[in-house]
Amino acid sequence: MDVRKLAACVLVAATAGCTVVPGSNMNRMNSVWFDDTPEEYTPAETDIQYIPINATVLAHLSQTTPAQVLSNAELEAAIADYQYRIGPSDVLTIVVWEHPELTIPAGSFRTAAEGGNEVKADGTVFYPYAGEIHVAGKTTAEIKAMLEEKLASVIKRPQVDVRVADFKSQRVYISGAVRQPGTLPITSTPITLVDAIEGLGGLADNAAWQHIRLTRNGQTQEISLRSLYEQGAWSENLLLQHGDLVHVPRNDADKIFVLGEVNRPQGIAMSRTGTTLAEALASANGINENRADGRGIYVLRNTGVSRDNANQPVYTATIYHLNAASAVGFMLADKFTLEPRDIVYVSPAPITRWNRFLSQLLPSVSAVGVIDDLGDNND
Structure with a gap:
C-alpha cells in the first residue's frame, strides 16, 4: 500500500470514529455517556431532574408565604x-434623695460614669451603711429594693434611685x-x-x-x-x-457562570436583590446570534449530595431548560431568578457544531494533500 492510500485509510477511520461532533453541547435526549473513571473507583450515582421553564414553573417557584x-x-x-442585668465593670449611679452626703457628686469635671460605683470583678459594689452588696445578675429595680431595705435602719423611709451610668460588662x-x-x-x-x-x-x-x-x-x-x-x-x-x-461574609462566592455561545463567557457576581436569567445573559453581552441555538438555554443547579442505602454519595442536580427562540422565551427569562453557583449554558446551533467539526477535519485533509504531493514526487 502506498503512502496516499495509507493516509486516506487513516482519514476515513478518523472520520468514522467521530460519532460525536467536537465541541460542547447539551441534549437531554442523549443518554450515552463516556465514562473513563478508573476501575478501582466506585462510580457515584447522579439524580438529575429536568424541568422546562414555562409560566407554570415560574408561578410555582415564585410562591411566597405572606x-x-x-x-x-x-x-x-x-x-x-427584656430587662438589663448588671455585670462586672458596669458603673452604677446611686442617689439617695435628701441625703446628698451619700451621693458621689459628678462635679463639673467628672462624668457620671467617672463618679459612679463600678461593679467589682466579684459582682459587688460598696455603698455607705449598706456595705458590700452583690449586684451582678440583678436589675436596677432589684438593686434599688435591696438598698432601700439595708438603708432603712439608718434612714427613715429612704428613697433610692439606681441607674447604669456606663454599660461595660456585656457586648x-x-x-x-x-x-x-x-x-x-x-x-x-x-x-x-x-x-x-x-x-x-x-x-x-x-x-x-x-x-x-x-x-x-x-x-x-x-x-x-x-x-x-x-x-x-x-x-x-x-x-x-x-x-x-x-x-x-463577603459575597465573592455568590457568582453565576454564563458559558457557551454568549459574546463574553464569564462569572457574574449576583446582585444583592437577586439576578434573573435575562440579566445574566445581558451581563455576558447577550447570546451570540451567529452561533447560538436560542432553543437551548439551560440553567444547571447543583442541589446537594445525599446518601443511598449503601451509604454511597448521590449527587443531585436540576436542569432548567428555556426555549428562547421567540420573544416569549426572553420574557420568561426575566422572571426566572437564579441562585448562587448556577451555571447558565447556551447551546451552539447545529451549523456551529458542524463548522467546528470541519475546522478540525480540514487540517487532516490538507495533510493528505501534502502527502499526496510527496507521493507524486517520489513516483
Whole structure:
C-alpha cells in the first residue's frame, strides 16, 4: 500500500470514529455517556431532574408565604420581657434623695460614669451603711429594693434611685462585610440583629446578606436577611445576647457562570436583590446570534449530595431548560431568578457544531494533500 492510500485509510477511520461532533453541547435526549473513571473507583450515582421553564414553573417557584412577611411574635415578646442585668465593670449611679452626703457628686469635671460605683470583678459594689452588696445578675429595680431595705435602719423611709451610668460588662461582636466592624455594648435598650448591623454603618456593598452567621454559646446558625430587607420579613430578625458573634461574609462566592455561545463567557457576581436569567445573559453581552441555538438555554443547579442505602454519595442536580427562540422565551427569562453557583449554558446551533467539526477535519485533509504531493514526487 502506498503512502496516499495509507493516509486516506487513516482519514476515513478518523472520520468514522467521530460519532460525536467536537465541541460542547447539551441534549437531554442523549443518554450515552463516556465514562473513563478508573476501575478501582466506585462510580457515584447522579439524580438529575429536568424541568422546562414555562409560566407554570415560574408561578410555582415564585410562591411566597405572606405570613412570614408580616411580623415576628417571638421577637416582640422577647423585647417586651427584656430587662438589663448588671455585670462586672458596669458603673452604677446611686442617689439617695435628701441625703446628698451619700451621693458621689459628678462635679463639673467628672462624668457620671467617672463618679459612679463600678461593679467589682466579684459582682459587688460598696455603698455607705449598706456595705458590700452583690449586684451582678440583678436589675436596677432589684438593686434599688435591696438598698432601700439595708438603708432603712439608718434612714427613715429612704428613697433610692439606681441607674447604669456606663454599660461595660456585656457586648456583641460584629465582623465581616459591614461598614464599621467592631463591638456594640448591650444596654438597657434591647438590641436586635438589624439594630447591631445598622449601628455599625450597615452592610457593605459586597455583603452576602443571605448567609449571615450567628455564633451563640458555641453553636452557629445561618440567618438570611434577604427577605427582611426586600420584603420586611421580620421573622428573620432576633434579639442579641451577651457574647454573640455575628459574622457577615463577603459575597465573592455568590457568582453565576454564563458559558457557551454568549459574546463574553464569564462569572457574574449576583446582585444583592437577586439576578434573573435575562440579566445574566445581558451581563455576558447577550447570546451570540451567529452561533447560538436560542432553543437551548439551560440553567444547571447543583442541589446537594445525599446518601443511598449503601451509604454511597448521590449527587443531585436540576436542569432548567428555556426555549428562547421567540420573544416569549426572553420574557420568561426575566422572571426566572437564579441562585448562587448556577451555571447558565447556551447551546451552539447545529451549523456551529458542524463548522467546528470541519475546522478540525480540514487540517487532516490538507495533510493528505501534502502527502499526496510527496507521493507524486517520489513516483
